[in-house]
Amino acid sequence: MAETVQEYLEGFPGEVRAQLEQVRATIHQAVPGATETISYDVPAIQIDGHSVVYFAGWKKHLSVYPVPEGDAAFEAAIAPYRAGKGTLKFPLDKPIPFALIGDVAARLARRRGH
Numbered sequence: 785m786a787e788t789v790q791e792y793l794e795g796f797p798g799e800v801r802a803q804l805e806q807v808r809a810t811i812h813q814a815v816p817g818a819t820e821t822i823s824y825d826v827p828a829i830q831i832d833g834h835s836v837v838y839f840a841g842w843k844k845h846l847s848v849y850p851v852p853e854g855d856a857a858f859e860a861a862i863a864p865y866r867a868g869k870g871t872l873k874f875p876l877d878k879p880i881p882f883a884l885i886g887d888v889a890a891r892l893a894r895r896r897g898h
Contacts, residue, residue, distance in 0.1 A: 789820045789827040796841050803880055804841045807848070811837060814886035815893040829889065836892045839885075845873045846880065852891035862888070 786792035793804050811829050812818060815837070819830045828835035838849040850870040851862065861884055867873040872888065874880050 785825060786822055789822065792822060792827055793841075800841050800846075800876060803846060803876065804839070806880070806882055807839050807846060807885055810882045810886045811839065811889040814889040818893070831893060831896050834896060836896045837889045844877070845875050848872045848874070848885055848888055850892070852888060852895060854891060858887070858891075 786795060789808065793801050793808070796804060808820075808827065812820075815829060815831065817831075818836070819833075821828050821830060821835070823835050823838065826838050826840040829837045829839075838847075840847045840849075847867070849872070851866065851872055854862075861881075862872060865872040865874055865881075865884075872885075874885075
């Protein structure tokens with residue numbers, strides 16, 4: 785079990801780790817001033833001590849949780865990545881839409897009042 789986000793990332797092979805590091809950077813860019821921790825055994829980005837977005841690496845995909853609500857255009861953009869009500873899965877064998885992940889994080893932060 786990783787105790788820090790860096791330790792969590794270091795547990796993945798190079799290519800997956802690089803993608804996860806980019807997800808991490810993207811979320812921090814979308815949510816300036818956020819902190820991070822490990823929660824539920826995965827990285828969590830926090831605002832004022834409250835987790836607002838989580839991300840995780842898996843064998844064949846990356847996940848971002850939870851899924852914010854949005855307008856029709858946003859819903860259409862995330863539709864290919866939906867995996868259940870609260871999870872977005874991004875296959876590692878396809879380009880990761882980092883801008884979309886940043887949008888997800890920014891929406892979740894706004895919902896939190898940030």
